[in-house]
Amino acid sequence: MHLSDNSAATAPVTPAEWIRRAPKAVLHDHLDGGLRPATIVELARACGYAGLPTEDPAELAVWFRDAADSGSLERYLETFAHTCAVMQTREALHRIAAECAEDLADDGVVYAEVRYAPEQHLEAGLTLDEVVDAVNEGLREGERRTGGKITVRALLTGMRHTRRSLEIAELTVAHRDRGVAGFDIAGGEIGNPPAEHLPAFQHLKRHNCHITIHAGEAVGAESVHEAVQVCGAERIGHGVRITDDIAADGTLGHLAAYVRDNRIALEVCPTSNLQTGAAVSYEKHPIDELRRLGFTVTLNTDNRLVSGTTMSEEFQHMADAFGYGPEVFEEFTVAAVEAAFLPLPERRRIIDEIVRPGYAQVGSTPRS
Numbered sequence: 001m002h003l004s005d006n007s008a009a010t011a012p013v014t015p016a017e018w019i020r021r022a023p024k025a026v027l028h029d030h031l032d033g034g035l036r037p038a039t040i041v042e043l044a045r046a047c048g049y050a051g052l053p054t055e056d057p058a059e060l061a062v063w064f065r066d067a068a069d070s071g072s073l074e075r076y077l078e079t080f081a082h083t084c085a086v087m088q089t090r091e092a093l094h095r096i097a098a099e100c101a102e103d104l105a106d107d108g109v110v111y112a113e114v115r116y117a118p119e120q121h122l123e124a125g126l127t128l129d130e131v132v133d134a135v136n137e138g139l140r141e142g143e144r145r146t147g148g149k150i151t152v153r154a155l156l157t158g159m160r161h162t163r164r165s166l167e168i169a170e171l172t173v174a175h176r177d178r179g180v181a182g183f184d185i186a187g188g189e190i191g192n193p194p195a196e197h198l199p200a201f202q203h204l205k206r207h208n209c210h211i212t213i214h215a216g217e218a219v220g221a222e223s224v225h226e227a228v229q230v231c232g233a234e235r236i237g238h239g240v241r242i243t244d245d246i247a248a249d250g251t252l253g254h255l256a257a258y259v260r261d262n263r264i265a266l267e268v269c270p271t272s273n274l275q276t277g278a279a280v281s282y283e284k285h286p287i288d289e290l291r292r293l294g295f296t297v298t299l300n301t302d303n304r305l306v307s308g309t310t311m312s313e314e315f316q317h318m319a320d321a322f323g324y325g326p327e328v329f330e331e332f333t334v335a336a337v338e339a340a341f342l343p344l345p346e347r348r349r350i351i352d353e354i355v356r357p358g359y360a361q362v363g364s365t366p367r368s
């Protein structure tokens with residue numbers, strides 16, 4: 001991985017106004033990867049965290065993006081030490097969750113699933129339940145502040161390298177129907193296969209809970225296979241290395257065919273992929289090939305602060321790389337809401353009452 005290859009990841013973009021206005025849905029956005037830089041600085045002062053690389057919010061934003069632009073998932077993940085350090089109290093979690101909902105809504109996001117690992121927020125004595133309650137209350141507050149422009153659900157993440165996934169699965173079951181929509185596994189992929197967390201997945205299945213798994217980011221198709229066929233993932237976080245199972249002429253192997261034919265949604269995060277080395281450039285990102293081959297593709301931020309991005313910026317990068325217009329973004333957005341971990345009538349309502357009418361308006365106004 002040459003850093004010059006992914007320098008596009010750090011190039012500033014100004015999304016077109018119609019992109020900002022278009023309704024968007026994000027299924028893959030980490031709460032602890034999307035804080036406002038000014039909030040981190042304030043909270044660090046308040047809790048006495050002295051480890052920040054700078055106390056200037058603008059410099060801090062640049063620092064995160066540059067540090068994460070490393071070509072390796074492991075180094076990308078090191079930056080989260082600074083965000084998690086200031087996310088240890090009920091008040092901090094509440095504030096960060098509320099601001100997250102506000103920032104997403106401000107960017108035109110109408111539906112979001114925001115994920116985080118409760119086990120990373122216990123350093124100041126909170127219990128797992130208290131962490132989940134604080135985040136849920138913050139998300140509800142954020143939804144209210146936007147006047148109901150956005151619906152947000154939480155996904156609880158178990159970390160691949162720790163041994164708490166069964167507890168987090170139990171927590172997911174306990175908080176389902178109260179703001180928690182599903183379960184995820186994240187963290188360093190190499191050497192930490194998802195099947196090591198089988199008891200967690202079995203618990204979730206026993207209780208009919210939704211599962212998504214980060215896979216096919218740093219490890220190839222075998223990781224996607226294990227996530228789907230052994231662990232029962234309904235969606236795949238990233239999943240871009242499913243291309244290992246697709247021949248140059250577009251012929252699909254059995255795994256790729258299974259993922260496509262069962263409409264297992266890929267939560268694709270282009271800028272993050274450039275930073276971690278999972279893709280070499282926007283223009284060469286496999287999202288376009290996957291879309292053309294009929295995969296269920298959704299477009300996501302992964303980490304707005306750490307990857308220095310927003311949904312509008314991801315849309316703009318894809319528009320620049322592949323010439324996508326509103327029709328394709330409507331397709332991505334509908335695909336995302338269809339794959340949401342929401343009851344079907346709610347998904348239909350968001351698509352019929354918000355997404356379709358929103359794109360009808362985008363299409364009828366001049367694009368600039």
Ligand SMILES: O=c1[nH]cnc2c1ncn2[C@@H]1O[C@H](CO)[C@@H](O)[C@H]1O
Nearest residue numbers: 030077080115116117157186187214
């Ligand atoms: O793209 C990713 N791949 C794998 N793990 C990730 C990614 N982005 C964030 N996290 C991890 O998920 C934790 C909970 O939100 C974060 O603390 C980070 O360690």
Ligand SMILES: [Zn+2]
Nearest residue numbers: 030214237302
């Ligand atoms: Zn992620």
